[in-house]
Amino acid sequence: MADLEGILRPPERQLPPYPPKSIYLATGEQMVVRPAVREETSMLLEAIAPLLYVERDFYDIVAARTFAELLGWKRYRVKDEYCLVGLIDGQLVGLVNGRTLSSKVGISYHTLALRRGLRVGAHLFASKMEYHIEILKQKYVYITAESPIGFRRWMLEYDLIQRPDIPHELGGVDVWTLTPELYHAAKDRLVVGERPVPAPLLKTAETITIPEEAQLVQQVTGRAKKRSS
Amino acid sequence: MRDVAIIGCGMTKFGRREEDLLELLMEASLAAMKDAGLDHRSVDAVYVANMGAGILNYQTGVASALVDRLNLLPAPADTVENGPASGASAIKNAFLAIASGLYDSVLVVGGEKMRAVTGWEATDFVASMTHRQGEYIYGVTLPSLAGMFARLHMAKYGVKQEHLAMVAVKNHENGAKNPYAHIQQAVTMEGILLRPEAVVNNPPIAEPLRMYDCCPVSDGAAAVVLCAAEKAKDAPHPAVHIAGFGQATDIHAVYQRDDPLDLKAVRGAAKAAFEMARLCPQDIQVAELHDAFTILEIVESEQAGFFPVGQGHRALEEGATRLDGKLPINPSGGLKARGHPVGATGVAQVTELVWQLRGQAGERQVSQAVNGFCCNFGGFGNNVLAFVLSRE
Amino acid sequence: MEVPKGYQCKACGRVFHPKRRFCLGCGGDQFKELALEKEGTLLTFTKLHALTMDFTTRTLMLGIVEYPRGVRALGQLSTDKVEMGMKMRHRWEKVREINGQEIYGLKFYPASK
Incomplete structure (x- = not known):
């Protein structure tokens, strides 16, 4: 059995770590973006589970796929996966994930904002691209979209190149690619944040807390907290 | 002409709502009727303000559907469409109907369900009111008209991005105190303008306007009950009178106006409202202006006569328009933070003034408010309505 | 043309x-x-970043040009390297496609290269 597990389990490669950064949001809150570790996946799965049934803005699709990807990472069934989390005072406000296909090619998986209206998704997606291009020094990032918001944000904002010839492993629509040239052309208007994160701030992001289910669904759907009389 | 009073008001929370348009309209209507102490037998007529259910929700004949749901049959009912000024137009119709002696008590409800479509479709829907051959075909949207307007105004009067951001910061601060607001979240000048992160936090929409210079796309409804003043004595709350009303139109294509910066319809509507009320801008203690874009709050505050033309941004600098200032503007959070379900906005402005004049505005209550003013801006200023409201 | x-x-x-x-x-x-006269003055303009769905570009330049006889017109601009008061020349070009129908209109180019 141990041998079979060895066959099923992809070889682990140590990816260069994403150096944490802090982003000052419109509200004055500071979001720390840092890599999650495998031990944190259970908590992340718990955080996104309520979104599996939220149809609005394709949260169900994105949450279900992200859930599967993180579960795959947790149980050693995805190769070279990483996840970056956005935390405000330790509370999870969004996450992005992806993996590397080769040293030159990265694959962007998903972007999930748990708090909306603060551009958390835009900041985290930008952090993910920063990781692939600046830290992993990759030549291409394969990106696809499953929601109109994603399409508009990524494909148009970054002027991505459409590559119908490359299949994306999520299936679905075409691959769009980000190259270092496109990234650097867009960087000034899309990629922000400060490093290093001051120690006290980084400490707030050491332990992830997750929003309560009711609060999370309210944040994502905008469903009224209480009916007005 | 008989005096007309507002004896009840109510609204839904604005924002992204799961209910459909009729449910939102019902929620606001029932809240206003309850507030007015009316049952369904005492509603003589209904005016429903809605701009786009035919396009956004594939629902036409909204007023007819609503009176059925509310059991108000056979009350006469009309849907009023006047772009983003539909709400004030519906109130005007009710006002005229009561003033004329035809009806005694009328329900006015405005609502819109805009999040049924994507943001791009909503933007295009609103753009459909621009001049087809002269503006729309080029890709003009309301933010683009506001952007071109803002650039001209800023160059002429020395208004800076910071002034626009001051409007956003103020209105978000007020909105955070309004449980009905779409966005109940304060923002900081650092976060939306001064810090390097602001390029992402507050991206450009129609330069020089940025995201926080533009109102959100909202669902929601608001309702008021109007009544002949002589019959308003038994209402549970002190009546608020419609002391003045004004309306004016202007040239459709903004670029064809003699001076594109001169919002003649705002001036005309405000002047008429003040004249009817026999009041002047100095008599107003609270105003709700149509800040679909931050620049519009500044310019309307000038054109309505509260500040000299070209000085509106100075008043902002001095804090005159804050909740604790000389003339608080948009204590509700305005369109910027309360949200802008287009058909609901004019009714929501009046609702806020009623709450302010009754002293029911909670944390955002303006002190000593006797007279209030509101301005509902249709098109890009081509159809504007203004009201002056006074408490007993 | x-x-x-x-x-x-x-x-x-x-x-x-x-x-x-x-x-x-x-x-x-x-x-x-x-x-319309050959050359006009750019009165105001905007770089629009929130386009309606039928546009596939990221941004769109729009502006209002005033001609010497006083008539003004709104149109698309060919470039974002513009400033208020600049001299512009128009061309009559395809500006949009609505429901598969090509719409022609004014596109303004800076008068001096």
């Missing part, structure tokens, strides 16, 4: 674009067709 036109009120001389049934100045209903 179609030439974009101005319409001059025969009674008061005011010029409009596009065509109107009645003059905004005097109410006259007789107009003389004129070619």
Whole structure:
């Protein structure tokens, strides 16, 4: 059995770590973006589970796929996966994930904002691209979209190149690619944040807390907290 | 002409709502009727303000559907469409109907369900009111008209991005105190303008306007009950009178106006409202202006006569328009933070003034408010309505 | 190529674009067709980042140009390297496609290269 597990389990490669950064949001809150570790996946799965049934803005699709990807990472069934989390005072406000296909090619998986209206998704997606291009020094990032918001944000904002010839492993629509040239052309208007994160701030992001289910669904759907009389 | 009073008001929370348009309209209507102490037998007529259910929700004949749901049959009912000024137009119709002696008590409800479509479709829907051959075909949207307007105004009067951001910061601060607001979240000048992160936090929409210079796309409804003043004595709350009303139109294509910066319809509507009320801008203690874009709050505050033309941004600098200032503007959070379900906005402005004049505005209550003013801006200023409201 | 036109009120001389049934100045209903002048001045402009769904570009430049006879027109700009007061020349080009129909209109180019 141990041998079979060895066959099923992809070889682990140590990816260069994403150096944490802090982003000052419109509200004055500071979001720390840092890599999650495998031990944190259970908590992340718990955080996104309520979104599996939220149809609005394709949260169900994105949450279900992200859930599967993180579960795959947790149980050693995805190769070279990483996840970056956005935390405000330790509370999870969004996450992005992806993996590397080769040293030159990265694959962007998903972007999930748990708090909306603060551009958390835009900041985290930008952090993910920063990781692939600046830290992993990759030549291409394969990106696809499953929601109109994603399409508009990524494909148009970054002027991505459409590559119908490359299949994306999520299936679905075409691959769009980000190259270092496109990234650097867009960087000034899309990629922000400060490093290093001051120690006290980084400490707030050491332990992830997750929003309560009711609060999370309210944040994502905008469903009224209480009916007005 | 008989005096007309507002004896009840109510609204839904604005924002992204799961209910459909009729449910939102019902929620606001029932809240206003309850507030007015009316049952369904005492509603003589209904005016429903809605701009786009035919396009956004594939629902036409909204007023007819609503009176059925509310059991108000056979009350006469009309849907009023006047772009983003539909709400004030519906109130005007009710006002005229009561003033004329035809009806005694009328329900006015405005609502819109805009999040049924994507943001791009909503933007295009609103753009459909621009001049087809002269503006729309080029890709003009309301933010683009506001952007071109803002650039001209800023160059002429020395208004800076910071002034626009001051409007956003103020209105978000007020909105955070309004449980009905779409966005109940304060923002900081650092976060939306001064810090390097602001390029992402507050991206450009129609330069020089940025995201926080533009109102959100909202669902929601608001309702008021109007009544002949002589019959308003038994209402549970002190009546608020419609002391003045004004309306004016202007040239459709903004670029064809003699001076594109001169919002003649705002001036005309405000002047008429003040004249009817026999009041002047100095008599107003609270105003709700149509800040679909931050620049519009500044310019309307000038054109309505509260500040000299070209000085509106100075008043902002001095804090005159804050909740604790000389003339608080948009204590509700305005369109910027309360949200802008287009058909609901004019009714929501009046609702806020009623709450302010009754002293029911909670944390955002303006002190000593006797007279209030509101301005509902249709098109890009081509159809504007203004009201002056006074408490007993 | 179609030439974009101005319409001059025969009674008061005011010029409009596009065509109107009645003059905004005097109410006259007789107009003389004129070619829009070659060059105008850019009165104001915006770089629009929130386009409607049918546009596939990230941004769109829009501006209002004032011609010497006083008529103004709104159109798309060919570049974002512009400033207020700049001299612009128009061309009549495809500006949008609505439901598969190609729409032609004014596109303004900086007058000096």
